[in-house]
Amino acid sequence: MHSDKKELSLKESQELLETLKARFEKNTKRHEGIAWQDVAAKLTSDTGKLWSLNEMERTGGEPDVVGYDKKTGEYLFFDCSAESPKGRRSVCYDREALDSRKEYKPENNAVEMAAFMGIEVLTEEQYRELQKLGKFDTKTSSWVITPPEIRKLGGAVFCDRRYETVFLYHNGAESYYAARGFRGLLKV
Incomplete structure (x- = not known):
């Protein structure tokens, strides 16, 4: 950080x-x-x-x-970057997910990174609102706030845009990829 x-x-x-x-x-x-x-x-x-x-x-x-x-x-x-912000990629979902990795840990996690920055990770609804303003994440994906019932079972959710459609997917919260980051919200 x-x-x-x-x-x-x-x-x-x-x-x-x-x-x-x-x-x-x-x-x-x-x-x-x-x-x-x-x-x-x-x-x-x-x-x-x-x-x-x-x-x-x-x-x-x-x-x-x-x-x-x-x-x-x-x-x-x-x-509003075209793709998931470069400086926030290759992160798992949250601290619990980061701590659960035994090896090849990412440097950070989306939830704590957002908190440090003073912003919120977008919800699925906010992500879909963003997609009405343009075409975002056509080559990358972004973690979104995961419902507690999914997170409790070890999962986390992310979104992207492919085939002119916004998709919501799931993954283990501990996973991380070079093309997945997170988008934030700041209220001023």
Whole structure:
């Protein structure tokens, strides 16, 4: 994982805001009716959320605004990279799965990595919402939050897009592959 310092310098913050603004303006269909200046105002008032977005960016997630929750007043950022974020691949599902491996352990797991970054792993429903905004994971796959009854039995679930269809699959939670990572959600 990266540094324990969960703050960005002024220069890092400005660079990230420029990157996010450019992506926001390039992909207007993802967030119709949302104004960048409103998003930027929320971001500049919460350095912790800005740090989390930087972690999403640093690990290849290409975060972008995909919605607004009227109840909470929060903007929703999802990882919008075409494929599962490169810096978050080759991870098993959670700590229990990582600890269960006797050999060839991956360096990390999706659940703890997301928690460290201050983000949430997408649910299947959120993943399907993301797929309405474009074509994602056509060569990779992404872990999604696994229902407790499946996890209790040792499994975990992941999604991808093949044949113009979004699929939900299962695997042992301890499995990991170079083409499987996870996508995150950040509420700002």
